[in-house]
Amino acid sequence: MTSQQDKSRARRRRLVLALASACLVAFALLLALLHDPAAAGEAATSAAYRAELAIALEAPDWIIGEKLSAQYECNACHMEGDGSTAPLFAGLADAAATRREQLDAEQYLYEAIVFPSAHLVDGYTDAMPNNYADRLSPTEIGDLIAYLKTFHAEA
Numbered sequence: 763m764t765s766q767q768d769k770s771r772a773r774r775r776r777l778v779l780a781l782a783s784a785c786l787v788a789f790a791l792l793l794a795l796l797h798d799p800a801a802a803g804e805a806a807t808s809a810a811y812r813a814e815l816a817i818a819l820e821a822p823d824w825i826i827g828e829k830l831s832a833q834y835e836c837n838a839c840h841m842e843g844d845g846s847t848a849p850l851f852a853g854l855a856d857a858a859a860t861r862r863e864q865l866d867a868e869q870y871l872y873e874a875i876v877f878p879s880a881h882l883v884d885g886y887t888d889a890m891p892n893n894y895a896d897r898l899s900p901t902e903i904g905d906l907i908a909y910l911k912t913f914h915a916e917a
């Protein structure tokens with residue numbers, strides 16, 4: 763075997779190795795994307811939201827939602843203060859339908875609670891806790907959505 767053949771074989775081996783690691787990195791990135799709730803929220807279709815919402819909104823009770831809003835500190839960021847920490851709930855019932863073209867009001871509110879990082883309201887940072895999906899039951903999320911839908915602009 764000539765040294766020329768040796769060299770080209772080594773080159774081929776390096777090329778195969780480089781390709782294999784590139785594939786691995788691409789695969790890892792894909793996995794990370796699939797497991798990132800923000801990315802999942804972004805990719806979710808309104809059909810997916812409708813299915814989950816159907817469960818959440820079987821018998822929503824806004825009065826329970828109002829209590830949950832105090833209990834889970836939604837009010838601390840969204841009701842108290844001047845709206846610089848978080849958008850105030852005032853007017854949200856009407857604004858919710860206009861925030862995201864592909865989501866109706868209830869779908870948007872659901873996404874805002876369950877995947878807060880999927881979409882940020884203009885002018886705000888990604889400061890909302892992103893663990894409410896673990897802390898609240900689907901029924902409680904439905905109650906909160908019903909409560910948020912009581913905030914009309916003129917109220």
Ligand code: HEC
Pocket residue numbers: 831834835836837838839840847848849850854857858861871874875878879881882883886887888889890891894906910
């Ligand atoms: C630590 C502060 C904080 C807490 C606690 C918090 N949020 Fe938020 N929330 C934010 C911020 C900041 C935004 C704006 C950025 C964004 O869109 O995620 C936001 C956005 C939202 C929006 C979208 C509002 C709009 O005008 O479109 C909804 C709905 C919402 N939060 C509901 C809730 C509910 C319900 C709770 C309690 C279960 C809660 N938040 C708790 C900080 C908070």
